[in-house]
Amino acid sequence: MRYYIGAEARLRRTIEDTAMSVFAAWSYEEVITPSVDYYDLFEQGMGQAEAQRGFRFTDNDGRLLALRPDVTSSVARMAATLLAERPRPLRFCYAAPVFRQQPQSHAEWRRENTQLGCELIGVGGHAADLEVLRLAAEILARLDLQSSYCITINNVEIFNGVAAHLNLPAAAREQLRRLIDTRETAELRHFLETYANGESKAFLKATQLTGKREVIQTARSVIANSRSVAALDALEELWTEIESLGLADQFEIDLSDVSSLDYYTGLSLKVFVHGAGTSVGRGGRYDGLTGNFGRAEPAVGFVLNLDALTEVLARRMAGVS
């Protein structure tokens, strides 16, 4: 629960306007979705585990409602239903508060956060992935964060390919995901010993890597299953484009970003900014989402956390880094 007063409120508004003007320049149309909607919508959109973090209450007729825990679910349904006939691709952006109950974590305790986000629906491939990455980079540059941000990218199919190759049961797959996510090297090594084969050991090495193109090369030398290799190809194509745009200094490949595997289907990204202790944005490709609303089509997008960006920039203006 946070108030913004005077100068801070103006700063926050400026950041929001900057992001929305970049979206507009890339032909993204603003969309305003309902703050309150049926809980089912969010469960279909986000999956049960995430949707349950929403604040839920009942309507007069007993049906379950929720304060929106995300905007993407609503936009995806809108695209599949209200706008089913509109020619693709669809480009939408928004600046909207979302509400989530927070886990017992010290750093991300806010229940209300305003998301600056965009969705590109109806077009797949690395051109669409690249478009949203460029958008994120442009917004951060326009906020004078040019030299102090880092966007990490990964393709979740690299992990999925290895997990499928190892034929892991659900619980073990979740354990493997968690060990990679928290970079618990010793435990990961121990875990993979049970699944002794060359590829799993090699994967251990690859997932510890964060860096530029060489990460893909290292991963290639150790991962052979076709699903992971296809994902590595896609990631490398994307990286080549990032390099040719001169953005390689601001981007990193992080094969250990496996935090939302059930949601993303390809590219996943996280945004970090000097001065913020947690990521200030995230996104990726979620081709499985619109299918939940009756029209399967590719989609990619990201959100930036307006409140976190405001805090970083306010502190910077006050001269404290």
Place this chain on the structure above:
Amino acid sequence: MITIAIAKGRMQDDALTLLARAGVRLDDDARNSRRLALTDESGEYRFIFVKPADVPVYVEHGIADCGVVGRDVLLESQADLLLPLDLGIARCRMVVAAADAEIMTRSLGMLRVATKYSQIAGAHFGARGIPVEIIQLSGSVELAPALGLADLIVDLVETGRTLRENGLTVVEEIAESTGRLVVNRASYQLKSESITRLVKALETAVNGGHAA
């Protein structure tokens, strides 16, 4: 500059010795001073000394880039951190102890558990479907069974001497705990070069080597 939060107390000396072997040294004056924030000889690292339970807080917020703290504290705090290295220092066990070793198998309707680690205790018994009432204490937990406050305790044990002298025996072991290096997620990306170097140097030190 990299800021390292060190858990004061049990782990502090072992952690500083290990860091020194990894090439991050505090001079003797600094080590013996009572200041809570110090800079190492190279000026590249800053140390802050805080209570163990506060290490995950400083690191998760990114005030400290990394920290050295026991696994017991991490399990209790449930902070979202990277855990790249087991430092193998300050080894101890998180155990369930009782005066009556048979207590778990007696059909009590509910067990009362005294502990400083309510999350760990709750998760341990909860996972096995054993109904417990957790009594949160902040110290001298070993007293609780003798005085009738609780049937069991969940606590950290190094040698087992305190347990024995208070008439308690270990009923089961929940987890082993050692000092861990924890790293803030954002620092890992934004200061990747320095952090990777520190992790590598510490890893060499843990395995018995010295950094150049």
